[in-house]
Amino acid sequence: GENVEQHPSTLSVQEGDSAVIKCTYSDSASNYFPWYKQELGKRPQLIIDIRSNVGEKKDQRIAVTLNKTAKHFSLHITETQPEDSAVYFCAASKVTGGYQKVTFGTGTKLQVIP
Amino acid sequence: ETGVTQSPTHLIKTRGQQVTLRCSSQSGHNTVSWYQQALGQGPQFIFQYYREEENGRGNFPPRFSGLQFPNYSSELNVNALELDDSALYLCASSTGALNTGELFFGEGSRLTVL
Numbered sequence: 001g002e003n004v005e006q007h008p009s010t011l012s013v014q015e016g017d018s019a020v021i022k023c024t025y026s027d028s029a030s031n032y033f034p035w036y037k038q039e040l041g042k043r044p045q046l047i048i049d050i051r052s053n054v055g056e057k058k059d060q061r062i063a064v065t066l067n068k069t070a071k072h073f074s075l076h077i078t079e080t081q082p083e084d085s086a087v088y089f090c091a092a093s094k095v096t097g098g099y100q101k102v103t104f105g106t107g108t109k110l111q112v113i114p
Numbered sequence: 115e116t117g118v119t120q121s122p123t124h125l126i127k128t129r130g131q132q133v134t135l136r137c138s139s140q141s142g143h144n145t146v147s148w149y150q151q152a153l154g155q156g157p158q159f160i161f162q163y164y165r166e167e168e169n170g171r172g173n174f175p176p177r178f179s180g181l182q183f184p185n186y187s188s189e190l191n192v193n194a195l196e197l198d199d200s201a202l203y204l205c206a207s208s209t210g211a212l213n214t215g216e217l218f219f220g221e222g223s224r225l226t227v228l
Contacts, residue, residue, distance in 0.1 A: 001173075032214035043118075043219040044157065044217050051214075055182075093214045095151070099170025100147075100214050104156030 002027040004092050006105030013080050014113050021108045024072040030092035030103075033066060033073050037088045038107075047088075048075070054100035080112045116141050118207050120220035127195050128228050135190040135223045137205030143218065145210055148180060151202040151222070163188055164210075192225075200227045218221040 003026040013019050025033075031052040047105040050057045050064045050073065057064050057095035061080075077084055090105040118140045127133050127135050134205055139146050145164045149157035159172035163182035176192040186207070206217035 004156075019148045034216065036217075036219075043221050045219070046216045046218075047172065049216065059161055090158075095214055097170060098212065100145075100208065100212075101170060102147075102159060102217065104158070106156050107154070 001029060002094075002101070002103040003094055004090060004103045004105045006090050006108060007104065008108060010109045010111070012081065012111045012113060014084060015080060017080055019075075019077045019080055019084070019110055019112075021075045021088055021090065021110075022072060023074070023092075023105050024070075025092040025103075026071065027092065027094065028068075028071065029096070030094045032093040033064070034091050034102075035064060035075050036089045036091065038085045038089065038106075045091060078111075080110075082112050082114050083108055087114045118205060118218050118220035120203075120205050120223050122223055123221065124224045124226075126226045126228060129195055129197060130134065131195050131227075132191065133195060134192045135192075135203050135205075135225075137188045137190070137207075137208045137220055139186045139188070139205075139207035140218045143207035143209055144186050145208045146182055147206050147208070147217065148188070149204040149206065150174075150203055153201070157204055160190070174201060195227045197227050200225060 037058035038044040063076045093102045147162040148160040151157045162170040166182045181189045202222040205220045
């Protein structure tokens with residue numbers, strides 16, 4: 001089955017600096033790669049996603065890159081702000097056997113220091 | 115538009131007991147999936163329901179079962195509770211079983227098994 005590895009597990013950055021979180025996946029059939037942000041005690045919420053026919057996607061301060069050949073994708077947050085502090089999960093997804101199978105990484109706890 | 119709601123938010127059970135968790139999907143969403151999130155880990159896929167039938171299952175034993183109702187709400191039942199079942203249980207709704215796309219999560223039900 002799919003295996004998603006995520007690094008680092010914790011990340012501290014100064015406010016205004018950039019943060020990068022990296023994930024690798026094992027199943028070449030995965031074709032949808034979302035990123036979720038989970039604030040303490042809150043629900044995971046989608047912040048950005050990318051499909052396998054695209055190499056890069058950007059939304060204001062957040063960008064995601066995908067390298068299908070190497071089976072890795074990364075989240076980039078620029079000009080970090082204290083409200084970016086949260087746990088971030090990457091995921092790899094595909095439709096198989098009539099359902100959407102989503103495999104999550106283990107999460108990265110981002111701390112933005114004011 | 116009503117978001118995904120789950121109940122109860124917190125509950126404590128003892129080993130061997132049974133528990134039922136409930137989820138109301140977001141308006142217009144016909145697919146519900148359940149995830150187990152252990153402390154410090156990413157969500158793990160339990161199963162997905164579409165049109166009142168389970169159409170996908172992760173690596174969880176049969177004592178994890180569920181239902182989906184005509185209004186697309188859902189239940190997760192866990193029998194013979196074990197200590198390792200202590201976790202946050204997340205329900206997520208989406209617009210179709212045969213598409214990869216955003217999952218809309220509820221706030222979760224935190225289960226503690228003593």
